[in-house]
Amino acid sequence: MHVAVVGLGSVGTRAARQLASTDAVERVTLFETEPGRVAEVSSSLGTKARAGDGAPDGVDGVDVVLLATPCGTHLGPARALVGRGIPVVSTSDDVDEVRGLLDLGPEAEARGTSVAVGAAFSPGLTCVLARFAADQLDGVDEIHVARLGTGGPACARQHHGSLGGVGLDWRDGGWQRRAAGSGRELSWFPEPIGAADCYRAALPDPLLLVPAFPGVGRVTARLAATRRDRLTARLPMLRPPHPEGGLGAVRVEVRGRGAEGIAVEILGAMDRPGVAGGAVAALAAVELGADRARHRGAAGLATMVEPRSFLRELARRGVKVARFG
Numbered sequence: 001m002h003v004a005v006v007g008l009g010s011v012g013t014r015a016a017r018q019l020a021s022t023d024a025v026e027r028v029t030l031f032e033t034e035p036g037r038v039a040e041v042s043s044s045l046g047t048k049a050r051a052g053d054g055a056p057d058g059v060d061g062v063d064v065v066l067l068a069t070p071c072g073t074h075l076g077p078a079r080a081l082v083g084r085g086i087p088v089v090s091t092s093d094d095v096d097e098v099r100g101l102l103d104l105g106p107e108a109e110a111r112g113t114s115v116a117v118g119a120a121f122s123p124g125l126t127c128v129l130a131r132f133a134a135d136q137l138d139g140v141d142e143i144h145v146a147r148l149g150t151g152g153p154a155c156a157r158q159h160h161g162s163l164g165g166v167g168l169d170w171r172d173g174g175w176q177r178r179a180a181g182s183g184r185e186l187s188w189f190p191e192p193i194g195a196a197d198c199y200r201a202a203l204p205d206p207l208l209l210v211p212a213f214p215g216v217g218r219v220t221a222r223l224a225a226t227r228r229d230r231l232t233a234r235l236p237m238l239r240p241p242h243p244e245g246g247l248g249a250v251r252v253e254v255r256g257r258g259a260e261g262i263a264v265e266i267l268g269a270m271d272r273p274g275v276a277g278g279a280v281a282a283l284a285a286v287e288l289g290a291d292r293a294r295h296r297g298a299a300g301l302a303t304m305v306e307p308r309s310f311l312r313e314l315a316r317r318g319v320k321v322a323r324f325g
């Protein structure tokens with residue numbers, strides 16, 4: 001399998017390392033605009049890594065392309081790749097860009113290819129957790145996602161901006177637009193993270209989950225934030241982001257119906273977001289590159305991958321999931 005990785009930030013670099021250590025992957029072609037970054041990363045990956053030449057959407061002989069550049073740069077390359085019938089994995093969590101990537105669905109389906117949208121820590125792992133939890137129930141009524149932490153600088157800037165935008169809630173068949181920073185909820189994440197106040201934010205998770213679960217009554221997504229985060233969200237960042245974020249976590253709560261009536265499944269994971277996001281993106285690329293996608297078109301991972309085997313392989317790669325009792 002030949003995989004191209006575009007963007008060598010926190011998530012892209014981790015994804016490239018995961019791919020280089022995957023037996024099914026024979027070649028990893030790297031693209032990055034920062035001078036010297038490709039040589040630096042490729043030298044640490046061994047003989048499978050190659051520096052890309054020219055535009056990433058024109059690479060020949062590639063089985064799948066993983067887009068891990070900053071948000072706002074994915075749609076153009078993805079559109080060109082879909083036009084060539086090449087599967088695409090995108091790590092973007094920008095609401096407008098996710099909408100645009102999902103709009104590529106009809107063309108991707110017509111060309112017999114797939115676009116995995118939002119394939120990182122959250123969305124990404126959260127979508128797989130939602131599908132796994134839903135499979136334990138007879139029917140799904142509500143899905144609630146919460147996330148904490150950031151990966152590299154681009155992720156931190158996106159996190160900062162999302163608290164100054166508009167949150168999307170799905171309720172009873174329609175979208176509700178609510179001010180980011182509102183709707184405080186105390187969410188419990190796996191230890192050692194514990195409890196954190198989470199708020200509405202401009203997060204794309206509902207856009208990916210609603211079509212994956214037809215008939216779901218309510219879908220929400222919230223972001224852990226401090227009082228300072230909320231107060232400064234509409235201002236430029238007061239200090240440069242840290243090159244690598246600390247520990248992060250995700251939590252997915254699915255409410256529905258089981259054999260004994262109303263049932264709730266709660267799953268979570270704790271890891272550095274860049275590390276976990278890179279593993280998720282790499283594994284999604286392997287699934288699409290091996291032609292194992294469960295959907296032709298554009299969708300999140302709740303639709304694209306088989307959750308049980310995906311989570312089993314993630315655990316083997318060091319990203320483990322906790323179930324709340």
